[in-house]
Amino acid sequence: MSSEAKSLAKGIQDVSFIEKIKPHAELVAAALSGIFIAVGWLFNKYDYGADSIIAYLLAFVIGGFAKAKEGIEETFENKELNVEMLMIFAAVGSAIIGYWTEGAVLIFIFAVSGALETYTMNKSHKEISSLMELQPEEALLIQDGIEKRISVAMLQVGDEILVKPGERVPSDGIIIKGQSNIDEAAITGESMPVAKGDQDEVFAGTVNMTGLITVQVSKTNEDTLFQKIIQLVQSAQSEKSPSQLFIERFEGTYVKAVLAVVLLMFFIPHFLLGWNWHESFYRAMILLVVASPCALVASIMPATLSAISNGAKHGILVKGGVHLENLSHLEAIAFDKTGTLTKGKPEVTEVIVRDGVEKEHLIWITASIENHSNHPLAQAIVKHAKRTIKQELIHPDSLEDVPGWGVRAEIRGEQWKIGKADFVGKEASEAFADVLAKEIASQGNTLVYVQRNESLVAMLALRDVVRDETKVAIDDLKKKGIYTVMLTGDSEKTARAIAAESHVDQYFAECLPEEKVEQLRKLKEKFKTVAMVGDGINDAPALALANVGIAMGEGTDVALETADVVLMKNDLPRIAEAIRLSERMNKIIKQNVVFSITVIMLLIASNFFRILDLPYGVIGHEGSTILVILNSLRLLKTRRQ
Template sequence: MEQGQIVTTGREKISLTESSRFDQLLEHIELIAALLSGLFIFIGWLSSQWNHETISMTFYLVAFIIGGYAKAKEGILDTVKNKELNVEMLMVFAAIGSAVIGYWTEGAILIFIFSLSGALETYTMNKSQKEISSLLDIQPETATKIIQGREEVIHVSLLKVGDQIIVKPGERIPADGMIIKGTTTIDESTISGESIPVTKGIQAEIFAGTMNVNGSVIVKVTKHANETVFQKIIALVQSAQSEKSPSQLFIERFEGVYVKIVLLVVLLMLVVPHFLFDWSWNTTFYRAMILLVVASPCALVASIMPATLSAISNGARNGILFKGGVHLEALSHVKAIAFDKTGTLTKGKPEVTDIIVRTGVDTKNLLHTIASIENRSNHPLAHAIVDYWKKAHDQPLLQPEKIEDIPGWGLKGWLHHQEWWIGKKDFVGKDALAFENGRAMELEREGKTIVYIKDSIGIVAAIGLQDIVRKEAKHALTLLKNEGVQTVMLTGDSKNTAKNIAQQSNIDEYIAECLPETKVTSLKNLKDKYGVVAMVGDGVNDAPALATANIGIAMGEGSDVAMETADVVLMKNDLSRIAEAIRLSKKMNRIIKQNIIFSLTVILLLITSNFLQFLNLPLGVVGHEGSTILVILNGLRCLRG
């Protein structure tokens, strides 16, 4: 066996399978404990009906221990760590108090329902982790590295920048890199959301986690395993799940104060009613225990976190990554969104939109000549013209005899012993202004970039190019308007270009000729005007503006700096996801409000009923713990849609 090769034996596979089953069992351990507790309570109740009190109490005691262990441990550890009592401790005190006064059944039921609500909370946490688990499953653990002509299977963490790996048909790509040998078709739906596979050849960029469909390629690694796009996605989701929203932080601070107040009132309840209302000691203690149960803010505490985690999971599943609940919560308050133009509203590269040819000249032959000369240039406008020719015609390009590049102006090319000038109007001559009755100048006024072509006679053609608006941009902006959001475009382009793009994309207003620092100033002005403002961008120059906005939104195909600076990342580069994110934020905040109002109402109703002696302990337990389960289930609605 070659050094470093990874081999899994049959015995190891069985061990891994058993380990996997054990891990699955651990995931549901809280639910299993809660159900076992319920079973022992039922057996204890049956035993009491048959007058076997000792057996009944034994089963109740077992139900206490099995059902209450997880929550009691959590409560004790949190109390020791934070030096403050919490809701879990209130439940433990209430259950013990119920047993002390002989209400074993009620105390056991309290523990059962409390453990069941805890299992539901754990389910929510596990559900929110599924997106990370699915991503980790997609990311391969091993790679086939080429070392001195031989293949060696190693762990992806051992790959270094510059290593060469081979990716065979049907394998997932283990690292971000560049193809240096071979051609293949790659399914990039896990990164871009685009379902149609893309054909890629030498020097093409590929991403970890995408699927190599049909070709064998050799790839040069360009990023460390912990710097790949997939690892960034995982890090973003993990960060989002650990960061708490303002509402959650408020509830946690409120919980500490509230628990102290409840315990103080319960202590007073143990003494005052006996002397003030002439209650018996048994009644006083009984009502104090009911108060301890019903006044605990379990439902209130559970009103926010399950809903927030569910919403973050929903977003991650749909390609919207939130870097924390605070950003998700704030998104519903956005009144205006500023968009960068290039690469955000537009595709980020110019395309040919208009061709004006001198009367009497064959357009196809002329374009063939222009594309053949421009093929020798690295300028983006030249690439656009060449791409336009290749998409329309299968005819191979010609080889110019000579090319002379004049930086900042254009090209001179000689083809078939004829000289051609291609570039700006000042480069080709004053005749450009009058070419074809000034039609080219009309295109320029529309904000398009014009490339002029001149032969030995004079101006022979003018080609209009423009950064094309993304197909989904207009629809996405319409969706935002339906949500009552004002849309603004910030661009460094001229006013004519900005106006043209604004009209095409149906944006409300635009600010042209922006430098990175003026984008920041413009955003500050928008914040003064509208209040909460978001910024959508993709480039390094957008990072200051993304940081200045209340909420920064980065395109997934954008620069690393933009993704790191932003609060929300659109992994599928679909602008319509912004409106979806706002709707998700509104839904989450609406559910949280419902939960808080409902939980507070139930607590007040149960406390009042207890003081009026309308409420017994079983109903108090069911009312209190039932409301906790209901708010958790209501929060899980954020997983849908």
């Protein structure tokens, strides 16, 4: 190898090493500072005074550079003093009166707490970094029957890509060939794979578990749901909560007050209490250290970031600390019905056939006819047939769609009519299963009648069914004392049945979008903090009006733009989970604030009564900062119920 090549290789290795060590720079600086403090102490012990001071100075510069730079830049930018400046003043003041060791230890512990705080921030961003690494850089493009590896950034809408078992899906798209189980944990937080086949949607970053699938790209790389999630959480982590904003506003005033009291302490104890000048200056330096609100300032932001990251990991995306704070204060929640409390699609709930008619054969014939219609009720009947019988559907000999009424068809010489009561004969339909039909209809079902050769032979009942988890989720919220309301555009009869089945406290039927907004406004007058839960599209006005708008995402990027909180999987119990996360966050923040204020008051009092030395003041102050950060890190730990 030539000398130039060796030099280039060495340069690349050096750059790689620097990149690896960069995230740990503050910790490395703190460690070096500690080493120089130890060296300075040894020099001082063996009477190498000048060498000792040089070692301490190096500890000051190396350990304090990052925080000093940050403090000075923020002071110039905001025209406001901050806690970093207080620490610099205290360390320099300690050195001036000859307490080199104490000043250096102050810088060292301050550097350690700063490194720990940076670690907390990096830890909270780790979920996003790991997400970003999940999306493949290349895709297997199929063009004119030829497979070609290209960069994901080059994919266009409409391109067809091949995704093999074990590979990650490179882009959002629709499966046009094949079927597989897809692990969507990166998007929804759900660990169980989802079975997907023809015309099902798949998302970038998810894992193709079993089968070979061909996907038609539906979005460019920058518009994928995956990228939008990353952008949303990054934005949320940069948005400050009301508590954090208050602490930051309070910090500037508090720092000025501390400096004013420190200045007074230079003189008042000397003249009123008889302290000598050295004692007065020494106590003023200790006050400068212990009165600094470092722990108070660090009480909120690490906790908020940790909670947001924890939620994102489990498919609960919160758009900022303010919304996460509000979740624990909820007094009422309004739910849209369709797609939120219910599955959003009709299902067959009852099939009643005339005596002498074979039920399976009837369902098979009905599904074969309805298979040629795109109507939601028709598709529900077909889905029911495919799930309950194993017979291939057939094509009718003739078929006529009668819009608004139903469909008539001929199969093997028999004439069939499927549709509304009036379409098959009102009198005959009223007589068919008379009492039972009224009871089924009162439960919110839509009735579809089947006629064969002018004789009514069956009645099918269909309705949008309540999700399996809805009752559990609503009951969980009610246990927390939260009032639950359902808002729906459905009829009074359907709304009453769904409300009873889902266990909500109150319901409002036949609501247009503007009426939902009006009902939500009335709820806000009655309750202090109200949330709205919807699908993020037609419920947008109500979501915007609520104190907290919660969208049931189910992988839709529309939901990301309309609500304050997005549940990436339509899983209602995650609302209670998000509330518990909010309660944990607020509890930990309160613990941090109370603890930090208590420590500051105790240290100030101990200093005034001259029972606190500078080293212990440094340890007490910086130790409390480290403890509140460690306490905040607990929010990264999952506690799901």
